Amino acid sequence: MSRKTDEFLIEKGLFITALSSIIIIALIIIFIFVEGLPALQSVGVFNFIFGMDWSPSDGQFGVFPMIIGSLAITGLSLLMAIPLGIFCAIFLSEIAPTSVRKILKPTIQTLAGIPSVVYGFFGLIILVPFMRTQFGGTGFSMLTASIILTVMILPIIVSVSEDALRSVPPEYKEASMALGATHWQTIKNVIFPAAIPGVITSVILGMGRAIGETLAIIMVAGNVVQIPTSILDPVRALTSNIAIEMGYATGLHYNALFATGIVLIVMIIILLVIANYLHYKKKVTIGGGYL
Amino acid sequence: MSSKYLLGIVLIIIIIGAYITITSENKYERIEIAGSTSVQPVADKLAQAYMKKNPNVKINVQGGGSGLGIRSVTQGIIDIGTSSKDLNATEKEELNRYLIGKDGIVIAVNVENPVDGLSKGQIRDIYDGNITNWKDVGGPDAKINVITREDGSGTRSVFQKIVMGKNKIKAEAIVLTSTESIVQSVKGDPNAIGYISLTSFKSDIKGLKVDGVYPSEQTIANGSYAIQNPFLFLTKGEPKPVVKDFIDFCLSPEGQALVESEKVVPASM
Numbered sequence: 321m322s323r324k325t326d327e328f329l330i331e332k333g334l335f336i337t338a339l340s341s342i343i344i345i346a347l348i349i350i351f352i353f354v355e356g357l358p359a360l361q362s363v364g365v366f367n368f369i370f371g372m373d374w375s376p377s378d379g380q381f382g383v384f385p386m387i388i389g390s391l392a393i394t395g396l397s398l399l400m401a402i403p404l405g406i407f408c409a410i411f412l413s414e415i416a417p418t419s420v421r422k423i424l425k426p427t428i429q430t431l432a433g434i435p436s437v438v439y440g441f442f443g444l445i446i447l448v449p450f451m452r453t454q455f456g457g458t459g460f461s462m463l464t465a466s467i468i469l470t471v472m473i474l475p476i477i478v479s480v481s482e483d484a485l486r487s488v489p490p491e492y493k494e495a496s497m498a499l500g501a502t503h504w505q506t507i508k509n510v511i512f513p514a515a516i517p518g519v520i521t522s523v524i525l526g527m528g529r530a531i532g533e534t535l536a537i538i539m540v541a542g543n544v545v546q547i548p549t550s551i552l553d554p555v556r557a558l559t560s561n562i563a564i565e566m567g568y569a570t571g572l573h574y575n576a577l578f579a580t581g582i583v584l585i586v587m588i589i590i591l592l593v594i595a596n597y598l599h600y601k602k603k604v605t606i607g608g609g610y611l
Numbered sequence: 612m613s614s615k616y617l618l619g620i621v622l623i624i625i626i627i628g629a630y631i632t633i634t635s636e637n638k639y640e641r642i643e644i645a646g647s648t649s650v651q652p653v654a655d656k657l658a659q660a661y662m663k664k665n666p667n668v669k670i671n672v673q674g675g676g677s678g679l680g681i682r683s684v685t686q687g688i689i690d691i692g693t694s695s696k697d698l699n700a701t702e703k704e705e706l707n708r709y710l711i712g713k714d715g716i717v718i719a720v721n722v723e724n725p726v727d728g729l730s731k732g733q734i735r736d737i738y739d740g741n742i743t744n745w746k747d748v749g750g751p752d753a754k755i756n757v758i759t760r761e762d763g764s765g766t767r768s769v770f771q772k773i774v775m776g777k778n779k780i781k782a783e784a785i786v787l788t789s790t791e792s793i794v795q796s797v798k799g800d801p802n803a804i805g806y807i808s809l810t811s812f813k814s815d816i817k818g819l820k821v822d823g824v825y826p827s828e829q830t831i832a833n834g835s836y837a838i839q840n841p842f843l844f845l846t847k848g849e850p851k852p853v854v855k856d857f858i859d860f861c862l863s864p865e866g867q868a869l870v871e872s873e874k875v876v877p878a879s880m
Contacts, residue, residue, distance in 0.1 A: 449799045458756045543786035568678035568763025
């Protein structure tokens, strides 16, 4: 074979592999829309999204409480995970001596490797009874779910943020130090702002994991279809709704679960667009730390 | 060179794989079973025993829920669908039913709970939200933490039909998706109430008397315990010979003894 045909084959081969992921996503989205549209048509898009009652046996399909549930659980867990994760990443990249880092980093990475069912079971057996004795109620709550999620997304935020902080060019740090800034001033005013695009990426990835997480949430969130009035109320997430009822659903109920999937996909797309916009904006205004 | 070896290895694997699939298809008769997760352990046990006696039959037992069992057997995807609830009128017309056993639903509370029994009306009031405190049913002054199964679960639909009737289970009830998670929650929470299948009932939680009758195999067999449901095998039309033979085995004294060993009440009792 001549070098030219070799090149040609490799180029096309790479192109096909790149294409395959797009095709798969397109197929999934088409399938979900085809299965879900009948429900949206018969219930009505507005009634489906803003309906307050989910009671398939009575023909009531409203997912609004679950949209709020998903957003609330994700928001609350990000609220806890972002500060924790970023400070941990700053510690790891800037302050920790190599010996500490060698222990801490694998430990955090192990957290990422634990299957979600194990987190869920841990939550059900340990965290739910703990929350019940501490705060009363049933122990199944938005807060319990968010705590479990925080632990699950922490490793993502820490490792991606740490990489971002580490890849800030050393000249920035040296220049800042040479100007007489302290180490903390350098971190706060030079290194962290330069690494912000990477930090935002880490938050996007964490958010994606949080909003898509299903199994662990089912086991600890209580799965009650209601808009929570306090963080100690049980909630149901969109993902949980699909997983809980898929095995049994028939007819319109089955389509309604796919429609739940459509809502979830649209929601994730909107969140990703917002997050990417922030990412893009920070890149332009700061100028440095292009990651 | 190495790519030639690789090609050779791949070819050999394909040939072996093809050989296995072709020969195994000739050798084995397959029975696919799927459906109710409460029937699954019994069906599994029966399948194991049957395969031991008939090595040329392979039986594959899967869960998925009663709804899935009914749906798949109606569509002809599987040979036997299992269900832990009785069929509705249209389903009865399409499918053949074989009663292999009976199960009861135990109303379970924490062992520390002093309440020993409730009437069906009281259970209904607790689940639809009319009674929210244990002191109204003879217990301590504490809020009742109501736990239910997800909409569509076989156990829930039996509970709904027999206990709740037309009343709805209150929306604030905690929804858990498996018998085991209900057992774990009731075990840990002194104020919880839940319902589970008798087959999963162990002494680390407390089963309540319903209308004065304690749930047991005897009270279910003689019909005095009110909350009970059938374990059904479903086939579409007349089953093929090997499936028919398996069902006959399940209904034989030997099969029924296995059913009983799984804490399910035999159909013949």
